[in-house]
Each structure stands twice: as C-alpha cells, then as structure tokens.
Amino acid sequence: QIQLVQSGGEAKKPGASVEVSCKASGYTFSSYGINWVRQAPGQGLEWMGWISVDNGNTNYAQKFQGRVAMTTDTSTSTAYMHLRSLRSDDTAVYFCATGGQWDSARELDYWGQGTLVTVSS
Amino acid sequence: EIVLTQSPGTLSLSPGGRATLSCRASQSVSSSQLAWYQQKPGQAPRLLIYAASSRATGIPGRFSGSGSGTDFTLTISRLEPEDFAVYYCQQYGRSPYTFGQGTKLEFK
Numbered sequence: 015q016i017q018l019v020q021s022g023g024e025a026k027k028p029g030a031s032v033e034v035s036c037k038a039s040g041y042t043f044s045s046y047g048i049n050w051v052r053q054a055p056g057q058g059l060e061w062m063g064w065i066s067v068d069n070g071n072t073n074y075a076q077k078f079q080g081r082v083a084m085t086t087d088t089s090t091s092t093a094y095m096h097l098r099s100l101r102s103d104d105t106a107v108y109f110c111a112t113g114g115q116w117d118s119a120r121e122l123d124y125w126g127q128g129t130l131v132t133v134s135s
Numbered sequence: 136e137i138v139l140t141q142s143p144g145t146l147s148l149s150p151g152g153r154a155t156l157s158c159r160a161s162q163s164v165s166s167s168q169l170a171w172y173q174q175k176p177g178q179a180p181r182l183l184i185y186a187a188s189s190r191a192t193g194i195p196g197r198f199s200g201s202g203s204g205t206d207f208t209l210t211i212s213r214l215e216p217e218d219f220a221v222y223y224c225q226q227y228g229r230s231p232y233t234f235g236q237g238t239k240l241e242f243k
Contacts, residue, residue, distance in 0.1 A: 075231035121185035
C-alpha cells in the first residue's frame with residue numbers, strides 16, 4: 015500500500031531553517047508529484063507548493079516564494095521541504111501528500127502523518 | 136487567489152442523520168477541480184471526493200459531492216459514528232490551491 019513516512023518533530027529558533035523529509039513506499043516514486051501542506055495549531059490547511067518527482071518542476075505558493083525549496087531524491091524515494099528564515103507563525107504541522115505527476119493541478123491522494131515544527135525563542 | 140468559504144462552521148447532528156456541507160468559491164473553479172477531505176483529531180486529512188463529484192478509492196457510497204462553478208456541496212446520507220470530524224474543501228484549479236476554513240461535524 016502507498017505510504018508516506020515523514021521525519022520527526024523539530025524545534026527551531028526564529029531565523030533558522032528546517033528541513034522535513036517524506037519517504038515514499040508502495041508505488042513508483044516518479045508516478046506522483048509531492049505537495050506540501052501545513053496546519054497551524056487549531057487552524058485550517060494551507061497549501062505551500064508542489065514538486066514533480068519526474069522532472070523536478072515546482073509550483074510554490076507566492077506566499078512562500080524565496081523562502082521554501084522542495085526537492086526529491088529518487089534514489090531513496092524521499093521528498094524534502096526546506097523552509098528558511100523561520101518565524102513564530104511558521105509553527106505548524108507540515109504534511110506531504112501525493113499529487114499530479116507533471117501538473118500540480120490535482121487532488122491530494124495520499125498523505126504523510128505530519129511533522130510538527132515549533133519555532134520559538 | 137480563490138477564497139473558499141465553508142458553511143456552516145459547525146454542524147450538530149445525530150448518527151443516522153443527513154449532513155449537507157457547503158463550499159462557496161470567490162471565483163469560478165475551473166473544470167470542477169474541487170476536492171473534499173475529512174480530518175480527525177491528530178490525523179492527516181483523507182481524500183473523500185475529487186473533481187467535485189468523484190469518490191476516492193475506498194470511500195463509502197454515503198459520501199457524495201456535487202456542484203460546479205462557485206457552489207459545491209458534500210452530502211453524507213446516513214451518518215455513522217466515525218463520520219464526526221472536520222471537513223475541508225480545496226480548489227486545485229488555480230494556484231495557489233486554497234482550502235476552505237473547514238466545517239466541524241459534531242454529535243448532537
């Protein structure tokens with residue numbers, strides 16, 4: 015079965031960077047793109063962006079442009095989300111989710127379990 | 136960006152009842168590129184409906200989606216105890232792919 019397993023929680027100080035990983039199994043990694051979605055405590059869902067595993071194309075929400083980088087490692091079937099210049103309002107659970115292979119415009123089929131990133135001085 | 140407004144914010148019903156959840160978009164959602172997700176506390180969201188009305192794999196038939204343009208509806212025909220959760224709509228027709236603020240379905 016398709017599974018996405020994310021890395022463990024992180025505690026960071028304002029201004030630092032964080033990298034969250036998402037290891038895929040149960041399918042051919044390049045068959046889906048990977049989206050990243052976050053959820054602040056007690057709040058709703060916020061789409062951050064998408065990366066095509068097949069060709070490396072990305073589509074980032076403008077809100078995160080310049081601060082986020084999404085990458086993949088096909089040798090380990092792992093996707094990464096790197097967010098820099100962290101602020102306290104970046105405190106959230108970050109989810110990876112499968113999506114379109116070549117086009118970001120697709121529903122999010124399968125989700126990782128989430129990674130809590132806490133930003134505090 | 137497209138703003139999705141879900142109503143009601145909270146819906147109080149009993150098992151066996153019928154739930155109707157609304158999602159209204161600030162602009163027309165192209166090609167009915169709208170999805171519904173269910174989220175329970177401490178869990179990741181689960182895809183229920185995509186393309187406005189297509190059920191995702193393994194989703195029971197009591198869940199149905201409808202609508203087009205700017206008005207979409209998720210209907211749960213006979214509520215089971217496990218259906219009490221928060222439901223989100225998401226449009227993926229125009230980037231950024233925004234979510235509604237959610238509807239909480241709670242026990243009456």
